[in-house]
Amino acid sequence: MRWLVIVIILLFLLLLDYKWGDKVAKNAARKKIGVERQSDITLFTTGETLFDDYFAELERAKHHIHILFYIVRNDEMGQRFFSLLEQKVNEGVEVRLLVDWVGSFGLPSSLRQKGGQFAFANRPTLPFFFYKLNERNHRKITVIDGKIGYLGGFNVGKEYIGQDPKFGHWRDYHLKITGEGVADLQRQFAEDWKEATGQSFGDDERYFPSLQKGAVKHRFLPTNGAYLEEEFIELIKHAKREIVIGTPYFIPSKKMMNALLEAMKRGVQLTVIAPIQADHPFVKEASFPYFRQLLHAGAHIYQFYNGFYHAKVIVIDDDICDIGTANFDRRSLFINYEMNCYIYDKPFIQHVKQTIARDIDTSTLLTAEYFRKQSWLHRFKEAVATMLSPLL
Incomplete structure (x- = not known):
């Protein structure tokens, strides 16, 4: 009987933690009204075609690479990803990699140290630990030299290129953006990076270069x-x-x-x-x-x-x-x-x-x-x- 009372009390405390944490988070949330932009946008629906293009653009990076993923796996795909980032760091390119704490939990430090500046997003802390354990950064954003952006559903792992027999072919939608909208992705990454690390990386033309309008009218919606x-x-x-x-x-x-x-x-x-x-x-x-x-x-x-x-x-x-x-x-x-x-x-x-x-x-x-x-x-x-x- 005692164990049942303990379980009920624990469930009540978890519920209280979640409800109170949710209320505090909602009160602090700001509504962001994205500005209409015009960019050139390409749609990718398979991991094979996306990552061929993605890795090629990373190879061509000259100044900085900013990446946020929910999941980065410690598998062949993840090791290839980190090896490329290490190569760019050795070439003098600034690399900032932000991954979600829960989504990429257990990522070895030996890999993380290869990827330039590294941080976990949304580490659960007190108070409201249980709520924050559920409050995940689910965004997937990449910005290369302030000129090329990626956004969509793919993460980094072998399942996303169809190499996990449990899932087989992986169907997803991911966008490549070039044009004035990339600056909005950069601003969102900068905000998430600062929240995770307390650090700002600057707002000069190296990170926010002059960008041309593209053909596709669009608006970003961060929540x-x-x-x-x-x-x-x-x-x-x-x-x-x-x-x-x-x-x-x-x-x-x-x-x-x-x-x-x-x-x-x-x-x-x-x-x-x-x-x-x-x-x-x-x-x-x-x-x-x-x-x-x-x-x-x-x-x-x-x-x-x-x-x-x-x-x-x-x-x-x-x-x-x-x-x-x-x-x-x-x-x-x-x-x-x-x-x-x-x-x-x-x-x-x-x-x-x-x-x-x-x-x-x-x-x-x-x-x-x-x-x-x-x-x-x-x-x-x-x-x-x-x-x-x-x-x-």
Whole structure:
């Protein structure tokens, strides 16, 4: 009996820690209104093509390399990554590497020391240790010489180039940006670097060179566990004909779910693409209550089977496309640090829609019959997943 009392007290203290920490974080959060920019943007959807381009640009760096990833693995891919950074340090290039403390937990110091200036983002500290353990920096940003930027869903590890047999082919969306928008990525990296290290690296022309306008109108949206919900709801309300959502985790807030249902009532066609397999326990089951409701309302829901689907994309009609680091789940909405890019260029949006159509070609349509055939074990896992959904 005593152990049960202890467990209840510990759970209560963890809940109090989380709730209080969340309240303090929300009160401190600032809403950032990104400025519309024009840059040239390239979309990558496979790790093989992305990292061929990425490593080539790192090789050409002359002054500085600034990198933020959620995950850097200690595997062949990670060792290749660190070897390249070490090479650039030896050439006199400034290298700053920031990785999330939880996402890259256990990264050996022998590797970290090769990568120039290194820091962990979002180390959990007192007070509110449990809340801060969940408050992750989920952004993936790279800036090279202040002129070339990368943003999207890929991290550094063998699974992201399709070399993990558990997942097979890894489908993701990542942007390469050249043009005036790169300065916004640089500013966000500078802010995250200062938060993690207490250090500023300067704001002169070496880090913020003069940049030309590109062809694609866009706006960056950085969030720190607040304001993303209302931004996504505004996107949904904007829709007149169709909404397409690609995400590895579909766990929307109540307000977002209501916005989707209201959109469908006014005649908007909703299409959702999610993976048929999961990379974390319970995340797949946590999406099922929402999928049931959306299917009943007339949504088209596809499960991607050609490997693992990790893309984070929202398309609203032919008007707005969102690609970035945020998943369509409560963790991205209310806890994580994220960075998204709203794109307003119609030719680029058409390119994204064509890419999504190819993803749908390697997906299977989810039906209500699937849920009617579920076993009691699946329903139990779904119930557990529903309780855990705020932290999944």
